[in-house]
Amino acid sequence: MAHSSRVVIDAADLSGPIRLQVLGCLTLDTVQTVIEILDRGAAFVSCPDLFVDLRDMDHIDPVGLAALELYIDQRRAAAGLSQITTALPPFPRECQGVGA
Numbered sequence: 012m013a014h015s016s017r018v019v020i021d022a023a024d025l026s027g028p029i030r031l032q033v034l035g036c037l038t039l040d041t042v043q044t045v046i047e048i049l050d051r052g053a054a055f056v057s058c059p060d061l062f063v064d065l066r067d068m069d070h071i072d073p074v075g076l077a078a079l080e081l082y083i084d085q086r087r088a089a090a091g092l093s094q095i096t097t098a099l100p101p102f103p104r105e106c107q108g109v110g111a
Contacts, residue, residue, distance in 0.1 A: 016041040016068075018048050028060035036070040042078045049086070061095040068100060 016035035033045055063083070065071060076099075083095055 016044050018045055020048075028062055030062045030064055032064040032067065034067055034069075036072070037065065037068055037075040037079065038070075038072040039074045039078055042075045042082075045079060046082050049083070063095060063097045066098050066100050071099070 016033055016037055019032040019034065021030040021032065031045075031048070035041065037045075063079075065076075080097070087095065
Protein backbone atom coordinates (compact mmCIF):
# COMPACT_ATOMS: atom_id res chain seq x y z
CA MET A 12 0.00 0.00 0.00
CA ALA A 13 1.44 3.40 -1.01
CA HIS A 14 1.39 6.15 1.59
CA SER A 15 2.11 9.84 1.18
CA SER A 16 2.00 12.96 3.29
CA ARG A 17 2.23 16.69 2.76
CA VAL A 18 2.71 19.66 5.04
CA VAL A 19 0.88 22.97 4.91
CA ILE A 20 2.70 25.81 6.71
CA ASP A 21 0.66 28.65 8.21
CA ALA A 22 2.77 31.45 9.67
CA ALA A 23 1.78 35.06 10.18
CA ASP A 24 5.47 35.74 10.80
CA LEU A 25 8.45 33.69 11.94
CA SER A 26 8.14 34.91 15.53
CA GLY A 27 5.09 32.64 15.82
CA PRO A 28 2.77 31.05 16.15
CA ILE A 29 3.65 28.71 13.30
CA ARG A 30 1.21 25.92 12.41
CA LEU A 31 2.41 22.87 10.50
CA GLN A 32 -0.61 20.97 9.25
CA VAL A 33 0.34 17.45 8.22
CA LEU A 34 -2.04 15.70 5.81
CA GLY A 35 -2.21 12.22 4.30
CA CYS A 36 -0.65 9.23 6.04
CA LEU A 37 1.99 9.43 8.76
CA THR A 38 4.15 6.31 8.74
CA LEU A 39 7.78 5.58 9.50
CA ASP A 40 8.53 6.22 5.80
CA THR A 41 6.45 9.38 5.31
CA VAL A 42 7.57 11.02 8.58
CA GLN A 43 10.85 11.67 6.76
CA THR A 44 9.03 14.27 4.62
CA VAL A 45 7.97 16.18 7.73
CA ILE A 46 11.46 15.89 9.24
CA GLU A 47 13.05 17.22 6.04
CA ILE A 48 10.75 20.26 6.14
CA LEU A 49 11.64 20.89 9.78
CA ASP A 50 15.34 20.52 8.94
CA ARG A 51 15.12 22.99 6.05
CA GLY A 52 13.18 25.53 8.07
CA ALA A 53 15.30 25.86 11.21
CA ALA A 54 13.03 28.74 12.26
CA PHE A 55 10.13 26.29 12.59
CA VAL A 56 11.86 24.21 15.23
CA SER A 57 13.28 27.23 17.09
CA CYS A 58 9.91 29.03 17.17
CA PRO A 59 8.51 29.05 20.74
CA ASP A 60 4.95 28.77 19.40
CA LEU A 61 5.15 25.77 17.07
CA PHE A 62 1.94 23.82 16.57
CA VAL A 63 1.96 20.51 14.68
CA ASP A 64 -1.59 19.74 13.58
CA LEU A 65 -2.28 16.06 12.83
CA ARG A 66 -6.08 16.29 13.20
CA ASP A 67 -6.84 15.93 9.48
CA MET A 68 -4.53 12.98 8.84
CA ASP A 69 -6.01 10.07 6.89
CA HIS A 70 -3.92 7.60 8.88
CA ILE A 71 -1.41 7.81 11.74
CA ASP A 72 0.87 4.87 12.29
CA PRO A 73 2.01 4.77 15.95
CA VAL A 74 5.64 4.18 14.90
CA GLY A 75 5.54 7.19 12.57
CA LEU A 76 4.05 9.36 15.31
CA ALA A 77 6.67 8.19 17.81
CA ALA A 78 9.47 8.97 15.33
CA LEU A 79 8.11 12.49 14.76
CA GLU A 80 7.71 13.18 18.48
CA LEU A 81 11.20 11.86 19.25
CA TYR A 82 12.76 13.98 16.51
CA ILE A 83 10.97 17.15 17.64
CA ASP A 84 11.76 16.55 21.32
CA GLN A 85 15.45 15.98 20.60
CA ARG A 86 15.77 19.08 18.38
CA ARG A 87 13.95 21.33 20.84
CA ALA A 88 15.80 19.98 23.87
CA ALA A 89 19.13 20.60 22.11
CA ALA A 90 18.05 24.21 21.47
CA GLY A 91 16.78 24.65 25.06
CA LEU A 92 13.21 25.33 23.92
CA SER A 93 9.89 24.32 25.42
CA GLN A 94 7.74 21.47 24.14
CA ILE A 95 5.62 22.07 21.04
CA THR A 96 1.89 21.59 20.86
CA THR A 97 0.70 18.56 18.88
CA ALA A 98 -2.96 18.11 18.00
CA LEU A 99 -4.17 14.58 17.29
CA PRO A 100 -7.53 13.42 15.91
CA PRO A 101 -9.94 12.13 18.57
CA PHE A 102 -10.04 8.60 17.14
CA PRO A 103 -7.67 6.60 14.95
CA ARG A 104 -8.70 6.28 11.33
CA GLU A 105 -8.30 3.25 9.14
CA CYS A 106 -5.72 3.78 6.40
CA GLN A 107 -7.16 4.96 3.09
CA GLY A 108 -3.84 4.75 1.18
CA VAL A 109 -3.73 3.75 -2.47
CA GLY A 110 -2.97 0.09 -3.16
CA ALA A 111 0.53 -0.69 -4.42
